[in-house]
Every structure is written in C-alpha cells, then in structure tokens.
Amino acid sequence: MKFTRNALFISLLTMTAMSANAQDLRIGLQSDADVLDPDQSRSFVGRIVYASLCDKLVDITPDLDITPQLASSWSWSADGKALTFKLREDVVFHDGTPFNAEAVARNLARSQMLPESRRKSEVSSIEDTTVLGEYEIRLNLKQPDSTLLAQFADRSGMMISPDAADAAGKDFGLKPVCSGAFEFVERIAQDRIVLKKFDNYWNKDAIHFDSVTFLPIPDNTVRLANLLSGDIDILDRLAATDLNQAEASDAVEVVRAVSLGWRGMTMNIGNGERSNTPWGNDKRVRQALSYSIDRNVLNNVVFNGAFAAGNQPFPPNSPWYDKESPIPERDIAKAKALLTEAGYPDGLELEISVPNTNVPTQVTQVIQSMAKEVGINIKLVTKEFATLLADDSVGNYQASQLGWSGRVDPDGNIHQFVTTGGGINDSVYSNAKVDELLNAARRSADQEERKINYDAATKIILDELPIIFLYHQSWIWGLSPKLKGFKSYPDGMIRLEDVSYAQ
C-alpha cells in the first residue's frame, strides 16, 4: 500500500516535472500560411511551417550545397536521364506508415497528377519511376534536367504519408501528415498553427522542443513588440527599418542572411500595346535608367544598408553571380549620353507600377529622384498587389516594381522570366540566344558548363535589360536571447534542429 502510494507520488512528481519542462517554442510569422499541403501550397510562410512539419528528400546547407535528408545518397546516370535515390531506412510518417521507395513513387505521382497540384512544372521532367528495392528508387527523365535535385530541397521533395493523402484527397491540407520533426496538432486560421514533437522522428535527438506554435502577426511593429515583451521566441522577417531599434535592445538578437531572391523592375518590352514606347523599343533608354540609379545608396536609404545591392538575378555572394559584370556605378553623364543617342536629349517620362505598400513605394521614390537628374520623369502608379499582378500579366504597364523570392537552383531565378513563352515572362522578352543558353544550362549536369552558360546569358540580359535588377532582400530574424543554436539559411527557412533554450 505504502509502495503504491509512494509510486503514485513519484509518478505525480515526474509528471509535474515533465510538464514544467514542456517547452513550447513560439514563432511570429509575417503572414498566415495558405493550405498546408506541399503539393498545393504556394506561400512563403507555408514553407516555414513545413520546415518543422515535413521532411524533404534532400536539404541545403547554408552555402547552398545539396545535403541528404530523407534520401541518404543519390546518383545521376551518365546520360543525365536517370536519378537514383537511396533512402533512409529508419523513417516513419506521423500516422505510422513506413517511409520507403513506394511512398516516394506515390508522392511524385501525386505532385504530377493531383489537379490542384502547383508542383507540376517543377517535376514535369520525370517520365516515370522505378522502385529498385525497399529503399531505392530511380526517376526516369524525359530529358536531362539538372534543376530537379534542387526542387527536392523544397516542396516537391516533401514526403507526405501516401495513405493519408489518398484518404483525404485535396483536403489533405486541413490535417497534414508528413514525417518531419513535429506533427500537426491544430490550426486556427489567422491565429495559430500548433505542432507537437514527433516521438518516432528519425533525428529526434536534435530536437529540443515539445511543441512549436506559429503565430501570424502581419504588423511589423506589433510583431516586434511581441518579441520585446517575450510573447514570441523567433520573429520571421524583421523590417529593415526596425533594425536599429532591435539591435539596440537586450531583448533581441538579430541574425541575417542574404536571400536567394531578387527585386527589380520589369520593363514591358513586348507585352501588348503598352510595350510600344521608347522604353519597350530601345535598350539605350533602359540602360540610361539603370545608369541613373545608385544601388548602394538605394540600399542605405531605404533599408539601412541591411540588404544587398544587386544587378543580376543572383546575389553577389552567390556562386552563380557573374563577377565580370559587377554592379554598375552611377553614371549621370553616360545616362544622359545614352538618352541623347536614342533621340531624347530633353529626357522622357516613365510610368512605374508599384505595389501599394511602404517598401516598394519608398524604393521607387528614391529611384524617381535619382532618375530625375538625368532627365527621366518617373510617375508612380500604386496598385493593390492582386491588381498589379493581373495588370502585369496582360501587359497593362510600362515598368513594374516586382521581385522573386528565389530558388536554390539558379534556373528558378531566371529561366521563366526571360525565355520565350516563360511562365512569368511578363515583359514578353524574347531572344533566341538567351533561350538557347538557359535551356542548355538546364540540361547540363556539369556545374562549370552551366556557369559558363549563365554568365553568357546574364551578359545579354544586362545589355538588353528586360528586367533592371536592383537589390537582394536579406532575411532578418529576431531571436529571443535565451535561444541558442539557430543557423541562418539563404532560403529564409527556420530549421529547428539543434536549436534550444540556453540552460
């Protein structure tokens, strides 16, 4: 009897101790995620949630090398038309279904076949798959596609439980079942997404939290206030304008990484009637605009110097950046000379479409005042974002200030923007040589050969300027000082392996 009572007492004690140690990590996100189905998902914040929820076949290092995750190794065939993965053998999905080659095959088929799938274009080069063994699978490609492996470091490579997916169909996103470090508990739209530690996670020793709560807090000031008051532990995307305040505070530790993406101005070169202007017809005018801009000053004025000035689809610290085409110095004389040469010695007007939020407006205003000095009068047309997208795609613009969140493989940052008929080629720019170079780079598995092709294409693009690249955003995270082990990645994800509260 006494023994039972003692046992009860001890177990009660342990329970209290455990609950006292139950550690919940709270992450403040800039916006709410969309549907939580890797095949249907399209928002950046959604990917931050997946980083804890869904493991991928491969991952990236902070230096953009591809590293194993669910796949332990991979190899390309000599002709580049087959990619073989060997898989980890100790992985189960959150519902207990074992992870194996069969599961990978079913996942890839879903990415290709689900009518709502947003991943179709990413995996379109896969002809079919061959299961070689319990933990080995070969992907047979229609043509060589060197971009494919990097796709598996993002949503296309996220493996979901195939049984759960079949049962739920397109409603899978309401209760996602993956194999990541944390499993789904609940979601209250616009309020929170709660995940709890997955006990059978293959890498569970690296995980030091019992649960993670994601809280969408769109207002930058309020999100920072939450971090300062200790209501959240990690803040996604600190505003560059708040950087000084955050760095001065003891309650915040700031971590940064230059992103994979770019911001720039798309010039309407061939998209409908509105492309028929000097801006669409004469590259010298576009070059003059580019020379009128001091990209470093732009970065300092609008972003406190926290971002990276840029002139290419890849940031200057990227291995894909063409070092032979450095960021041009501002050159008013040259800009004026180009305008005169093009027949506009007295300058001319340009209308730029801008999303109606602070940062893009400020950026364009700075450009406006710089361009004025060479005789280019810029008129800002602010549009609500959805309207801007729609107008750009049908050609209702002269120039448009937009950007791209960036992809691991260089192809994702440039191919669809400037190749003939590319999915996001709103400029409707077309140059056979660029097409040829970028398509060759897509097929080649030899990194050096790819680099030569990208460099050559970049030189043409910088000469013809269908897009005037301006800067590269930095990811800026605010962390509670009690956290340790956080590593920044250029893809902006929050990876929780080895992150813990300092003892």
Add this chain to the structure above:
Amino acid sequence: MLNFVLRRLVIAIPTIILISIFVFTLQKLLPGDPVLAMAGEERDPQVLEYLREKYRLNDPIPIQYLNWIGNALRGDLGISLRTNQPVLDLILEKLPVTFQLAVMAMIIALLIGIPAGILSAVKKGTFIDYCANAIALSGLSIPNFWLGIMLILLISVKWQLLPASGFVSIFEDPLRSMSVMIMPAFVLGTALAATLMRHTRSAMLDVLKSDYVRTARAKGLQERTVILKHAFRNAATPIVTLTALLFGELIAGAVLTEQIFTIPGFGKLIVDAVFNRDYAVVQGVVLVTAVGFILMNLIADVAYVLLNPKLRNLA
C-alpha cells in the same frame, strides 16, 4: 408584439437579398484575378484554368450569383479559395471572437460614456463638463491604430503587464482571455464611449429642462433620485437605439482593431479575404454581417417599444 417582430422580419428579407446582390457584383468589379492571386509565385496555366473551371469563374456573373445564393440557402457558403476550409466553419470560428471583443468594448463604452454624459449634463458649463467634453473629443479624434500601437508599446513592451497581441478563448482560459482582450476592447470602446457620452449629455440636457423634472424637484425629491429615476430613464430611449446602431460601428471598428492586435476575428477574416481575392469568404462574411446588423436593429426596436409604453399601441 409577436406580430410586430414577424412583420419586421418579413421586411428584412428583400433587404438581405439586395445586399447579397450588391456585394456579389461589387467584388466582381474589383480589379485583379482571384486565380492569379491564388496562384502565388508559380503560375502554371494548366492549374489556373483548372481552378477557373472548378470555382466556376468562367460562368456569367448572374449564374455565379444564383449558384452561390442557392447553396447559401442550403447552408453551404462554399470553401475558402486560400485554405480550402469551409467558409461557414471559418465564420462560426471567428464569430465568437469578434462577439467577445464587441461585448467587452461595448461594456467599456457604456461604463465610460453614460456616467460621463450624465455628469457633464448635470454639471453643465463647469470645469467637469469641459474636461468630459475634451476627453470625448480626443476619444473621437484619436485614430484606433495609433492608440493601439501606443498601448502595446507602453503596456506590453515597456511595463510588460499584458500580452501584446493574439487571442485566447474565454472558455479555454478566462483570465488569460481577459488579459489579452482588455487592450483591444479599450481601444475599440473609447471611440464609442465618446459618441455615447455626447448623446447622453444632449438627451439629458433636454430632459432636465422639462416640466416633470422641475415638478420632481419641487416635490423635494433627492437630486440623485431626480436625475437617475426621472431624468435618465426618459433620456435612455434614444441611447438604446444609438447603442444598437453603434454595434454596426463596432464591427467596422473591429476590422481595424483586430488587424492591429492580431485577433483572429471577423474583421481580420474579411480584410485578409479581400486582399487574397478569396471571394467565397468575402461574400459569406458580408452576408452574415448584414443579417446580424438587421437582427440588432430589430432587437433595438423591440427594446424601444418595451422602454416606451406609448409605442406599444403602434406595435
């Protein structure tokens, strides 16, 4: 009385139909393609076309409307284009949140507005009156978002007394729920308190001049009884109507307040839905709001009748 209520309900039906048509057409006039907004960065033409077909966005607008209203009558408001959740579930999830905010704000508004209004009417022309008026004026003119941010910076960040934002249901953790909601409710309530105070003051001033108040005083009644029992009771009728009408303003104010304090309520639901061109959600929310507003007015009318016996014959 029942007759009166039924009659009012029948009159409400065409109003609701008109509102539903209005909202439906209005948002179709919004520039921007919902499918493009849904597609995000990846824009696969095949997927875009599939989505257009699926959500029947290629149909003529009148057909789209009939489809929607037909389903709505059967209790199906469609699914969110963004998160795939049923719109009705979203609304039912958000409604209690905004309701709690609105009720708390209203209580704060009444607690401040009515006593201040009575006091400044009774002490008309004195320092107290001027003070109350000055406070009321600032309550009306200080923007919600500014007051909200200032409170967050002062109370949450500097003093660390209350959580900065978020929401906890009152059924889950009443204490935490109150501590999270008190700041937004205060921000929302102060603007209303000012309106209430101004109206209470003028209604009281009217009544205080009337003969029966003078008679009551002449009878030697205590001043307290004269003001609360005789004067305020009669001044209360227009205030009740006003309070009901203010509920509309509350919902409108909640849109901004919820945005600042990141409260996952009705207002935030609709703002995010408009930006994401999540048509099904916008329509559902506006329809439910319209119905709610009409019901509030009905309740006000009933209360009016109950408070003012003269109107009972009319009813």
